[in-house]
Amino acid sequence: MVAMIYFGCDYYPEQWRQWLEEGEARWKTDAQLMREAGMNVVRLAEFAWGLLEPEPDHFDFTWLDRAIDVLHHHDLKVVLCTPTPTPPPWLLAEHPDIAQVTASGRRQGPGTRREGCANHPIYRERSRIISQEMVRYYADHPAVIGWQTDNEFGCHDSAYCYCRHCERAFRTWLAARYGSLEALNQAWGTAFWGEVYADWDLIPLPSLSAAERNPSHLLDFRRFGSDTWRDFHNMEIEILRRHCPHHFITHNLMGFFMDLDYYDLCQELDFVSWDNYHYHGATPATIAATHDHMWGILQRNFWVMEQQVGQINWSAYNPMPAPGFVRLKTYQALAHGADGIVYFRWRQALAGSEQYHSGLLDHAGRKTAGYAEAQQIGSELARLAPVLEATQPQAEIAILLDYDSRWALEIQPHTTCLRANVDATYTVVNPATLVDPDATGSWQYMIGRAWQMWPFAAPYVALWERNIPVAIVAPESDLSRYKVVCAPFLNLLRPAVVEALRGYVHGGGTLILGPRAGLKDQHNKLFPMPQPGPLSELTSASVRFFDVLEPNRTHRLVWPHASDLRATEIGLWAEVLDANGAEVLATYEQGWYAGEAAITRHRAVLDGARGQTIYLGCMGGPQLYHRLFDLLLGDAGVEPILAAPAGVEVMARVARDGRRVVFLLNHAQREFYVTLPHEITDLLTGLQHGRRLSIAAGQVIIYEDQAAAAPATPT
Ligand code: GLA
Ligand code: ZN
Numbered sequence: 001m002v003a004m005i006y007f008g009c010d011y012y013p014e015q016w017r018q019w020l021e022e023g024e025a026r027w028k029t030d031a032q033l034m035r036e037a038g039m040n041v042v043r044l045a046e047f048a049w050g051l052l053e054p055e056p057d058h059f060d061f062t063w064l065d066r067a068i069d070v071l072h073h074h075d076l077k078v079v080l081c082t083p084t085p086t087p088p089p090w091l092l093a094e095h096p097d098i099a100q101v102t103a104s105g106r107r108q109g110p111g112t113r114r115e116g117c118a119n120h121p122i123y124r125e126r127s128r129i130i131s132q133e134m135v136r137y138y139a140d141h142p143a144v145i146g147w148q149t150d151n152e153f154g155c156h157d158s159a160y161c162y163c164r165h166c167e168r169a170f171r172t173w174l175a176a177r178y179g180s181l182e183a184l185n186q187a188w189g190t191a192f193w194g195e196v197y198a199d200w201d202l203i204p205l206p207s208l209s210a211a212e213r214n215p216s217h218l219l220d221f222r223r224f225g226s227d228t229w230r231d232f233h234n235m236e237i238e239i240l241r242r243h244c245p246h247h248f249i250t251h252n253l254m255g256f257f258m259d260l261d262y263y264d265l266c267q268e269l270d271f272v273s274w275d276n277y278h279y280h281g282a283t284p285a286t287i288a289a290t291h292d293h294m295w296g297i298l299q300r301n302f303w304v305m306e307q308q309v310g311q312i313n314w315s316a317y318n319p320m321p322a323p324g325f326v327r328l329k330t331y332q333a334l335a336h337g338a339d340g341i342v343y344f345r346w347r348q349a350l351a352g353s354e355q356y357h358s359g360l361l362d363h364a365g366r367k368t369a370g371y372a373e374a375q376q377i378g379s380e381l382a383r384l385a386p387v388l389e390a391t392q393p394q395a396e397i398a399i400l401l402d403y404d405s406r407w408a409l410e411i412q413p414h415t416t417c418l419r420a421n422v423d424a425t426y427t428v429v430n431p432a433t434l435v436d437p438d439a440t441g442s443w444q445y446m447i448g449r450a451w452q453m454w455p456f457a458a459p460y461v462a463l464w465e466r467n468i469p470v471a472i473v474a475p476e477s478d479l480s481r482y483k484v485v486c487a488p489f490l491n492l493l494r495p496a497v498v499e500a501l502r503g504y505v506h507g508g509g510t511l512i513l514g515p516r517a518g519l520k521d522q523h524n525k526l527f528p529m530p531q532p533g534p535l536s537e538l539t540s541a542s543v544r545f546f547d548v549l550e551p552n553r554t555h556r557l558v559w560p561h562a563s564d565l566r567a568t569e570i571g572l573w574a575e576v577l578d579a580n581g582a583e584v585l586a587t588y589e590q591g592w593y594a595g596e597a598a599i600t601r602h603r604a605v606l607d608g609a610r611g612q613t614i615y616l617g618c619m620g621g622p623q624l625y626h627r628l629f630d631l632l633l634g635d636a637g638v639e640p641i642l643a644a645p646a647g648v649e650v651m652a653r654v655a656r657d658g659r660r661v662v663f664l665l666n667h668a669q670r671e672f673y674v675t676l677p678h679e680i681t682d683l684l685t686g687l688q689h690g691r692r693l694s695i696a697a698g699q700v701i702i703y704e705d706q707a708a709a710a711p712a713t714p715t
Pocket of ligand 1: 151152275277306312313314344354357
């Protein structure tokens with residue numbers, strides 16, 4: 001964890017030097033304006049390879065030196081990037097096959113970014129050289145505090161490539177994984193459609209094909225693509241560490257992006273960063289979930305390396321955010337564990353493909369509303385940063401996010417509602433709206449890139465609405481610290497995950513397994529046993545069969561033993577369960593399987609510890625999870641930070657000694673009243689407040705207290 005809050009912007013001095021008549025003289029004005037906004041850090045050079053190495057092995061750091069000197073002179077620290085997402089024109093001209101090949105066999109055109117194939121030996125070697133030259137040159141510069149590797153690995157569909165280098169590398173990867181062709185044929189079940197391989201060189205890349213490919217083949221290709229970029233990433237990290245051992249190294253991730261296994265990709269980093277944009281359909285809850293996912297990757301505080309300041313240029317409609325947006329999003333990030341906030345971008349570009357993307361300054365150099373809000377935060381942080389030191393989010397509930405399972409879902413969604421319905425212009429068909437056309441329904445939380453978050457959003461949103469902090473973590477993490485573990489989509493089970501979950505429940509934990517859990521083995525084949533396969537020992541119940549619900553067909557659950565007799569709407573997926581002695585919590589209300597079990601609970605009393613496993617055989621929105629949480633959370637001893645009206649998010653950062661910094665974030669367009677357990681001093685304004693507190697639309701209130709001293713109070 002860094003010992004202060006870093007606050008700054010993403011800056012491209014090379015662009016302004018070319019675009020403005022005053023040239024480099026502009027840098028000083030920019031640096032002054034950054035300081036006026038209270039900034040202390042600037043990220044530089046992630047796309048500047050062509051300017052840093054204009055000809056092969058001719059390096060020109062002179063312009064970057066001058067830019068860094070200006071920033072340094074203004075007391076601004078620098079995060080430098082390895083510029084490897086943009087191989088320069090000379091490199092692509094000399095070796096056109098550095099550019100990736102798509103699944104349909106088309107080579108990407110040069111001249112933009114992210115076209116490089118990480119398995120191409122020359123792209124790798126030139127990436128190594130430019131990174132090494134740069135880090136050697138800047139390792140001891142007093143302004144440089146850390147490094148960002150590359151930029152958004154996997155962006156623009158670049159995680160997977162189908163070139164001949166990748167073909168060779170894939171076969172080598174498979175040989176290392178399986179050792180023998182017999183083992184591979186067995187693992188993939190290649191007897192289906194007579195696919196049995198007698199030579200490694202016969203194994204194809206899973207390019208576009210006449211019929212659907214073998215899901216085991218596809219899953220291994222996903223893993224291979226992810227490993228490819230992990231290895232490329234680790235190559236850069238190793239160079240940076242060797243030459244610059246005392247600086248931090250981070251990478252800017254893309255939230256719920258699913259093509260790369262972020263747990264693997266980030267293993268060697270000091271902390272992760274991510275780029276926080278309010279794409280079409282994002283909601284305060286989905287952004288909160290993304291922060292918690294980012295925190296959960298290394299279970300450590302993180303940075304927002306690109307924080308949106310106005311319009312973006314790549315979503316479906318790109319509206320101008322309302323006043324207060326930048327400040328609210330910034331405090332939301334800090335609340336969820338950000339120790340660095342860096343705004344993208346300093347000034348709106350005059351040239352290039354992102355001209356319609358806002359900056360803190362507009363294209364004409366005027367301060368925008370975003371700048372004014374950043375400036376306000378800059379002055380507020382002077383007071384707040386010391387209070388946030390050595391604090392981080394603390395959760396008693398974990399949601400498990402597993403990349404193999406997400407890939408298995410994408411490979412075989414089995415219903416078009418769970419398909420990745422994203423076209424090239426980022427228009428998204430929302431599986432949730434297909435189920436519930438009521439625009440005010442809680443299903444609406446799962447819009448935008450919902451398919452990427454599905455079905456993680458539903459339990460998360462329910463907990464977020466209750467102001468209960470959540471950690472989103474890998475299934476193999478240490479789960480013993482959580483009172484409840486929710487695995488909404490654990491379709492595929494690796495042996496280590498089975499062990500981890502068994503240990504967790506036997507240790508007294510409460511486990512919630514969602515639909516399709518334990519259907520697949522680690523090779524993406526069905527287990528030859530009833531679902532949830534090796535987890536049946538924990539659930540006792542098993543799945544007799546599943547039904548898939550078309551968009552206009554919903555279903556209702558009844559809860560025979562609950563005090564709340566209301567039915568709950570579900571959709572998309574309905575499994576009929578054999579309870580096998582487990583307690584039936586909910587049954588289906590309608591149709592030909594009315595009365596059959598939909599949700600069960602099995603309590604395991606082992607070695608004196610009391611654990612339980614809830615099996616949830618259907619998909620639903622947050623309301624479904626609210627019903628479950630009503631039943632479970634009280635007994636599990638999980639409390640909200642504070643009860644607050646819907647629309648007001650409550651989040652906290654906690655120090656080791658229990659000192660707690662509580663954030664109230666009003667995401668709604670109206671004022672609310674919140675009842676506090678005690679009087680507070682607002683750390684932003686210094687004002688004292690009584691227990692009944694008004695929070696205006698879009699406003700933020702932050703106060704300190706002791707974790708244990710603040711039980712939930714109803715409003
Ligand atoms: C990404 C990239 C940036 C820029 C922004 C635009 O996050 O990292 O270079 O393209 O998107 O929103
Ligand atoms: Zn390739």
